Amino acid sequence: MPVKRKGPLQLVKREVDEITTQVDSLLNDVQNQVGPTEESFKRCQDLQISTEKTLRTLEKLTKADELAPIGNYDQRKQEEEGRLQSILERLNTLSLKLSPPGPSAAGDLSIKDSEDDDDDYNEDSNEDEDDEEDVDKAARGPQESIPHVYTVLSDFKGEQEGDLSVHKGEVLSIIRKTADGWWLAQDTKGNRGVVPRNYLKIGSVADNEYADEEEEDEDENEEEQSEEEEAQDGKELSEEQDKRSDAFNWSTVRKALTEIDATDVLSAMGAIPSGFRPSTLNKLLVEEGVTHKASHYVQPELSQSQLSFRDLFLEPDTGRVRARQVRSCVCFTLWSCRMIPTPGVGVQVLSRHVRMCAFDGTQVLSNIHTVRATYSPKSPKTWSFSPRMTGILPTLLDGDCFLRCDSASPNLGILFELGVTFIRNSTGERGDLSCGWAFLKLTDDTGNVLPNRTYELAVNGGTPYEGDVSVEASVPRGSSGGVFQQMLHARRRPKLIIKLKSGSSRTRAQLSLLPDTLLHCVNCIHLLVLHRQLLADTLLMERPSMHNADLKCSPILSTFPVLLDQLDLLDALRSSWLDAEASMSRAQKRDLTYVKQEFVNVYMSSVYFLLHSPLLPRHHWADPTSEEQRARVIYTILDSLKHNQHTSGQAGGPEFFVDPKHPHLAFDITELTFDLLSVAR
Incomplete structure (x- = not known):
């Protein structure tokens, strides 16, 4: 009888079991002091690499990769991800315990940087020496390789054992990067610990480039240094290296600061509220092309065979587009936002807006639609939508929207990101900030559709992928106090007010003719329907064959x-x-x-x-x-x-x-x- 083949998820589960056994064995050996510390540290690093590789493999798996159907596939996949994350945390803690304290990053880097500069200077004439240098570097241990240099953007105070407390402006050398966003770093005093990735800004490992105005002086200094190395003793050489170390540190900080955008600078200066972040949805719109734009979602969707269409059909009797029902189809209205903090001084706000999309807690499932808000200078913390005005209301200001989405995710909802586009008065730099986000799940805990009524959604700070972050530090969450004090805090918390409503029968009929996934304004439905009809005529009736x-x-x-x-x-x-x-x-x-x-x-x-x-x-x-x-x-x-x-x-x-x-x-x-x-x- 042939052996039954295992699916990808089962293979990953077996790998996780093997890694767990190896980690337990390593912890037992470390506790009993079996073998040298260097060997245990090497085993810990190998297990970390293996665990991160397995985690990346698991994240890429989908249900379609399995050889046979698996019940509760998503739950089983999440369980394995949780096991791997737990293993990584144990290995990180163990790595901090086993890693020997090294010299300061600044001095270490300055010496290596000096060697690298000398190699670059003689690159064309001394290729053999460069090859020997590469062999020497390859023979060094992992602790002796050149670390990556990062600059701290904001103060971070360690809360748990193994955290490294840092201050704004410090230069850290990153020893190891992990997938969970907590990186092992070392400061200039030799202290080691983990710091969150979003508190760091990348600098430069090797100081190969100085400012243009200092290049000639640098060349002269290098020539003088070369002459001094021949004539002076080791003490004078050490003093010269200390000077180069200072120059390296300043150049690293200067170069890192020039790479920081306006948003990072304002965050580091404390000029914006603590809960503000660079806009997540704006970054998707800018960096991923048309993937999250409405122009992409109105195009026809091909079937799995790529030989027909998945969401575009014609009624043979009438010649009209065939109606299609999807799992979620809602109409809603943006009413207002209250108690939204304002950016600090030194910036001019160009736009206050709300970006929306379908979201299941992990990924964006639709296009990203933007509605601009209006406000009164007398009450800048209150945003309004769909104001009364003469003529036709511009679509950009219209808060009456609809969402069609055919996702089967039980956590499907609408993600609202409140944002501002600003320009810095001093430099003219533009940036996009997220003032907070809110999420409206379209079903309750039992799976029933939410009733049509008005909802007040709490606006959270940070990003949707962070934990419970307050928009402003002055508004504590879960603070103790009397009932009156809690009522005052509740009134101060930012809120987004929206209203779910049922469209008219004509609106619902028109919505059924649109693509399976789309978020846009209600006032444009009739235009989208006509475009959909012309699309069906051209692709389904006027083509010579379906293979053309x-x-x-x-x-x-x-x-x-x-x-x-x-x-x-x-x-x-x-x-x-x-x-x-x-x-x-x-x-x-x-x-x-x-x-x-x-x-x-x-x-x-x-x-x-x-x-x-x-x-x-x-x-x-x-x-x-x-x-x-x-x-x-x-x-x-x-x-x-x-x-x-x-x-x-x-x-x-x-x-x-x-x-x-x-x-x-x-x-x-x-x-x-x-x-x-x-x-x-």
């Missing part, structure tokens, strides 16, 4: 997703389409063919021209000058297009596009090309 993936000539499909990332252009399309709908009869509104054709005409005669106008500045987030210029250009061109339509009787006539008064950018084939293979999810 040739380029399609469709200006609206190739450019419409851009509007979801530039909401002022989306407002321009919404305004033009509302004017067109107002002039339609009831029979025309019920005629899907006529509505689609009219939507294409309105699109081509409004935002399509705006997208390729050289007068329109590039879109920059929270740039008041750019936003005012774009608004002026958008509405000036829209007025001209409407005037041309009234005089010629045709929307966007060709004479307008060749009018020298209205220039446009040079033609690009991508304006007309819809490439399914490059945009499909």
Whole structure:
């Protein structure tokens, strides 16, 4: 009978059992003082490497990797992760106990740095000597390798045994980095311990580059030092090395400070509240391209076979997009934020906003949508949304939103990150801060959907991946005191007020036509539905076969997703389409063919021209000058297009596009090309 193969999770579990046995054996040998300390320390390091490697392997595993179905897969995976984390903590504590105290990092590094500089200076002429130096370095133990230098951004007081208390501005040498974010470090006095990663800013290991204005002086000093080494005794050489050590320390600190951005500097200076952090969701938007943008989620999603679509189908009888129901579909309204701390002096706030996304406690499951808040200078700690104003409410200020998400996670909810975009008055640097975050789980403990009502969500400081962090140190959590004192503290705590509501029957019907995962404003649903219908017509009806993936000539499909990332252009399309709908009869509104054709005409005669106008500045987030210029250009061109339509009787006539008064950018084939293979999810 053949041996039954084990799945990846079972193999990892067996590795964890073996590591646990080895760790217990090591602890027993250390307790009984079996063998030299150096050998025990080497075993501890090998086990740490093996444990971190196994943890990375476990984190990459998914349920689809298993050879056969496994019940409670997520729970079993979390149990193994917890065992590995516990092993790492035991090994870290043991490593601190076994590691011998070494010399100060500054002196150690200065000597090695001097040797490295000499090697670099004679690199071209003494290659053989460099090879011997590399062999010598490889023969050294792990404690003798050059550590990484980091600068402390804020004071940290050790709370447990093994923690290293540090002060702002200190230079630490990092001996070992771990996956849990607690790194083993050594200060200039030789003290060792673990410090949190987010309190550190990377510096430079080797001082190979000094400031430009000091390069010539350095070369002269190195030549003088070389002559002195031949003529002077060991005492004079030691004094020279001490001078180089001081120069190295200052250069390291100076270079580290130049790499710190505006947010880190303000945090280190104490100019912003303690609970503020660099914006997590803004970092995802900036660093991961279109992955978390709405323009990505409105594109069709391919099935697992890559030969059909997962979320786009047509009703054969009516030719309309087939409705699809998802696990979670909610409408909600942002009401206000209360008692939100303000940044300190020296910064000018350009935007107060809330970024939202679907979140299951570990990862973002939808696009990240941003709603800008308004406030009164008389009460700067209160943010408001959806203010009463004349005309059409801009989408950027509209707090009426919807979320569709087909995730089966029991912890699915909406993550709200309150943020500000600021500019530093002294340097002109821009930055994005998170003023706190709140999370609304969409189901209760029994799995039932939350009722439609108003919710007051507590705003936590830090990031969603940190523990219970207060936004301001002046607002203690769980502090003892009388009932009146606790009531005062509760009123001072930051809160986000939102309201879950049920949309109308028409809104719910339109939502069922949208992609399975999307978070956006309710006032744009009708535009998204029309785009979805045109997408289905092009991909499901006009293609010769389902296996054909040739380029399609469709200006609206190739450019419409851009509007979801530039909401002022989306407002321009919404305004033009509302004017067109107002002039339609009831029979025309019920005629899907006529509505689609009219939507294409309105699109081509409004935002399509705006997208390729050289007068329109590039879109920059929270740039008041750019936003005012774009608004002026958008509405000036829209007025001209409407005037041309009234005089010629045709929307966007060709004479307008060749009018020298209205220039446009040079033609690009991508304006007309819809490439399914490059945009499909």
